[in-house]
Amino acid sequence: MNMKELDCRGQACPQPVLITRSFLVDHKDAEDFRILVDNRAAAENVKRFLENAGFGCVLEEAGTDFLIVSRSGLPEAVPEIRESEKQEGGKRRILVLLTADRIGDGDVVLGAALMKNFILTLKELGDDLWRIVCLNGGVRLAVKESPVLTALKELEEEGVDVLVCGTCLEHYGLTEEKAVGSTTNMLDIVTGCGVADKVISF
Structure with a gap:
């Protein structure tokens, strides 16, 4: 299966998260995907976003960059507000x-x-x-x-x-x-x- 990859290197916060969210909305049929960023803060932000959206993912170091890999498939919709934010x-x-x-x-x-x-x-x-x-x-x-x-x-x-x-x-x-x-x-x-x-x- 072809793994989709997003290259978010060089993108300032919160662009890596916004790009990831747009990708999830536009590729509901994706099963395997990964996001490449160039700093730890962006990596932790993207990983946290994916986990809050219901994805299983791992964070790996790739030289001086970071790779967030998800193989859990996409949910039916990306939640606008996390469960923990509900009153x-x-x-x-x-x-x-x-x-x-x-x-x-x-x-x-x-x-x-x-x-x-x-x-x-x-x-x-x-x-x-x-x-x-x-x-x-x-x-x-x-x-x-x-x-x-x-x-x-x-x-x-x-x-x-x-x-x-x-x-x-x-x-x-x-x-x-x-x-x-x-x-x-x-x-x-x-x-x-x-x-x-x-x-x-x-």
Whole structure:
């Protein structure tokens, strides 16, 4: 059987995911396919997208590139909203968007302390806290030496979805330092903001 291949090398986020989604819509009869990307963030994003869409796939290194291979066939339709994004039991979905590792533009030390206290207090939102998204400088909150790493891990263990921007990790050279959450892309972020009942942004 002829395996279809998408070459997404050189494509900026979220293009590899969007190209993959378009491919799935246009090739409903495909059984075996693979996607080639040139950075780990894109590879993790594509793999996560396929898994959320119901595909079994493996991630392989191909020299300096990455190959995501699926042999599980295509579902009847690519879901627009993942099952985990559907509202359950009437709960509100609060999405917290963290765009920096501190709060405010004043004193740096004070701003970092405020962000730490904010994250430590997020548990007070209870079951309504649905998702935390870290992007731009906020990805520093999800790395190994982060002062709030333990708090974020505890929230994740309690069922909060923690997503970390892959493009931002690549930009800051922190891809290998990520220690909590799943690598995400702008498609996931926009979709999440769209289905959230409330977005809190810092």
